[in-house]
Amino acid sequence: MVLVTEPSLPALEDIVSDLKHAGMTIDRVQAVLGTVTGSIDADAIPALREVHGVLDVEPDREVGAS
Amino acid sequence: MTTATNGATGRYLVLLQEDSAAAGARTMERVAGVRATSTAELAGAGAFGLLGRSNGILLHELGVAVVTAEPDQADALTRACADPGPLAYVERERTVYAYAAPAVEPSETAGPTTFTWGLRAVGAPESTATGAGIRVAVLDTGFQLDHPDFADRDVATSSFVDGEEAADGHGHGTHCIGTACGPRTPEAGPGYGVAHESEIFAGKVLSDAGSGTDGGILSGIAWAIGNGCAVVSMSLGAATRVGDPHSRIFEEVARRAMRHNTLIIAAAGNESMRSRDHIAPIGHPANCPSIMAVGALDERQAIADFSCGSADPDGSVDIAAPGVDVYSSWTLPDRYNTISGTSMATPHVAGVAALLAGRHQARAWELWARLGQSARRLPLPSTDVGTGLVQAP
Numbered sequence: 001m002v003l004v005t006e007p008s009l010p011a012l013e014d015i016v017s018d019l020k021h022a023g024m025t026i027d028r029v030q031a032v033l034g035t036v037t038g039s040i041d042a043d044a045i046p047a048l049r050e051v052h053g054v055l056d057v058e059p060d061r062e063v064g065a066s
Numbered sequence: 067m068t069t070a071t072n073g074a075t076g077r078y079l080v081l082l083q084e085d086s087a088a089a090g091a092r093t094m095e096r097v098a099g100v101r102a103t104s105t106a107e108l109a110g111a112g113a114f115g116l117l118g119r120s121n122g123i124l125l126h127e128l129g130v131a132v133v134t135a136e137p138d139q140a141d142a143l144t145r146a147c148a149d150p151g152p153l154a155y156v157e158r159e160r161t162v163y164a165y166a167a168p169a170v171e172p173s174e175t176a177g178p179t180t181f182t183w184g185l186r187a188v189g190a191p192e193s194t195a196t197g198a199g200i201r202v203a204v205l206d207t208g209f210q211l212d213h214p215d216f217a218d219r220d221v222a223t224s225s226f227v228d229g230e231e232a233a234d235g236h237g238h239g240t241h242c243i244g245t246a247c248g249p250r251t252p253e254a255g256p257g258y259g260v261a262h263e264s265e266i267f268a269g270k271v272l273s274d275a276g277s278g279t280d281g282g283i284l285s286g287i288a289w290a291i292g293n294g295c296a297v298v299s300m301s302l303g304a305a306t307r308v309g310d311p312h313s314r315i316f317e318e319v320a321r322r323a324m325r326h327n328t329l330i331i332a333a334a335g336n337e338s339m340r341s342r343d344h345i346a347p348i349g350h351p352a353n354c355p356s357i358m359a360v361g362a363l364d365e366r367q368a369i370a371d372f373s374c375g376s377a378d379p380d381g382s383v384d385i386a387a388p389g390v391d392v393y394s395s396w397t398l399p400d401r402y403n404t405i406s407g408t409s410m411a412t413p414h415v416a417g418v419a420a421l422l423a424g425r426h427q428a429r430a431w432e433l434w435a436r437l438g439q440s441a442r443r444l445p446l447p448s449t450d451v452g453t454g455l456v457q458a459p
Contacts, residue, residue: 003315030288037281063304065238065276066333
């Protein structure tokens with residue numbers, strides 16, 4: 001999952017497009033939160049961090065009922 | 067604890083209506099001949115000699131006067147409070163002491179069995195707040211859509227689990243929704259819902275097998291914000307190890323949610339085995355500082371054996387609620403079930419949050435503060451229960 005900086009939110013569509021170019025298969029975009037989820041080869045993750053407007057990238061975790 | 071004079075000092079506290087300090091001082095003099103020197107005047111004149119002709123002091127910023135009064139003067143002030151005007155309330159001033167020993171709060175959950183022990187423990191039956199008009203999102207395994215106890219309720223649903231509808235094929239989600247938003251007077255059995263007139267937003271982010279992913283949770287949070295939900299209840303998580311950092315993304319997402327007036331409340335986790343001296347750290351994402359983490363208590367108001375604790379400086383338990391042997395709604399045909407977990411504690415807090423939101427129009431950080439401020443302190447480590455047992459307004 002990718003977190004976009006708040007000032008970049010108006011340009012979220014462009015950022016999503018840049019993420020695709022960097023090799024990410026987009027699953028969902030949560031525009032109100034500025035987050036994007038999807039999949040990518042682990043070795044391409046550094047390229048996602050280089051995309052302008054990206055604040056952070058974290059692996060998706062599995063969660064369960066508690 | 068009390069003295070022969072009941073700890074009274076002979077002075078009285080007079081509460082004035084908001085922004086009525088000057089009018090209040092005039093009224094006290096007119097009805098009772100009591101003169102109070104305002105702190106505003108004192109600051110201006112720099113002359114404490116003013117107090118010589120005065121019966122006391124008016125704390126301008128607080129709108130409270132502390133005055134010496136004879137019984138007939140006090141009666142006159144009390145009568146004036148009943149009339150429309152700037153005087154609100156009169157009390158005897160009390161003498162206070164440094165505490166010599168901590169007070170012990172007796173365990174008190176006994177009462178009629180028309181409500182679950184959890185509802186009684188959070189003071190829900192005595193509260194007139196209902197949560198009406200407040201939207202509560204429960205992100206879980208979905209909801210049993212045609213449950214008879216919810217026939218007259220507004221329920222919006224959405225699924226963020228690929229290939230599964232919002233219908234609950236597990237039971238956990240229906241149970242959590244029951245505690246947060248369910249009825250007080252179901253056809254049969256005890257009342258089990260805290261915010262019994264709130265609007266229910268059931269977001270399915272966990273599969274019928276009870277698991278999900280961060281991506282689904284984020285989608286559920288975004289859906290809740292888009293629908294103006296004041297509260298998001300998440301009885302879910304992933305175990306962490308001591309020293310694991312919290313998710314920077316979920317922390318930032320929680321802050322953004324707060325800016326959209328949405329408070330996220332999450333289960334601390336069930337990985338402890340306190341009976342074997344093991345306290346596990348708070349799970350993800352409840353370990354994010356801006357997500358309210360909920361620990362579980364049993365009916366004796368002891369910490370539940372399984373309840374995660376503040377094992378890291380980073381993640382801390384913020385509040386506690388009933389989470390052992392909790393009775394609530396379940397999928398059909400069972401209809402009801404009694405289960406345990408910090409999952410069960412979390413919707414008690416979410417329900418109370420909805421009551422507070424309705425009562426005070428509080429949202430986001432104000433709502434967080436009111437939950438903590440009104441929680442009943444417990445003689446237990448704050449690392450286990452935060453500010454204590456959540457209480458309905």
